[in-house]
Amino acid sequence: MVLATSTSLAVARSPWAEVWSLDRTTPHQGSTRPPTATPRPTPRAVEVTYRVDVRVPDPDGFAELLAATMADPRGWSRANFVVQEAPDALYLVVLVEGDEAQRLCLPYDVSGEFSCQNGPAVVINAKRWRAGVTHWPLSLHEYRVMLLNHEMGHLLGQRHRPCTPGEPAPVMYQQSGSLRGCLANPWPLDDEIERAARHDLKLAPAFGE
Numbered sequence: 001m002v003l004a005t006s007t008s009l010a011v012a013r014s015p016w017a018e019v020w021s022l023d024r025t026t027p028h029q030g031s032t033r034p035p036t037a038t039p040r041p042t043p044r045a046v047e048v049t050y051r052v053d054v055r056v057p058d059p060d061g062f063a064e065l066l067a068a069t070m071a072d073p074r075g076w077s078r079a080n081f082v083v084q085e086a087p088d089a090l091y092l093v094v095l096v097e098g099d100e101a102q103r104l105c106l107p108y109d110v111s112g113e114f115s116c117q118n119g120p121a122v123v124i125n126a127k128r129w130r131a132g133v134t135h136w137p138l139s140l141h142e143y144r145v146m147l148l149n150h151e152m153g154h155l156l157g158q159r160h161r162p163c164t165p166g167e168p169a170p171v172m173y174q175q176s177g178s179l180r181g182c183l184a185n186p187w188p189l190d191d192e193i194e195r196a197a198r199h200d201l202k203l204a205p206a207f208g209e
């Protein structure tokens, strides 16, 4: 159990207080929560909304690719998640330089190199966004799609998955670290979709929770 007062203090101390004004204290709407029923496929879509804050030069249209990836029928939409940008969203996706990513990801250490999901925020490291990683064999566009599907997958409650050498890596495998003989893959695998479609995993906490 978390007391409201300690939650407020934690928010006030968080680096997010410097990123944007945290004036939200209401819990996010029920429509953004997964059903709490027993694990089984559900016909009801779960709506998840986010805001975008791009803090670096953005010649390639970060928000547009994010929106397209979330709407793509190969992505989490297959699991009946409707993930889209909205001005009053209680999740935030930021594109920032590595040093700011390091700060915003604390207590996770991303070494200034990687991206993270931290509470209600997805922090995309511009260093990776621009250049990908050297071991990635597909296009930069596909790397970016993988990165977005992975970090947004965390928002949807998905956790890291192992990969099997010679087979496509789950999108929730940490492909930015290494592929370890697995095949690069930007999209959730069928079994990842099946798992996510149960809608029984808790979403990341929204701002104000």
Ligand SMILES: [Zn+2]
Pocket (backbone or CB within 6 Å): 150, 151, 154, 160, 174
């Ligand atoms: Zn991850």
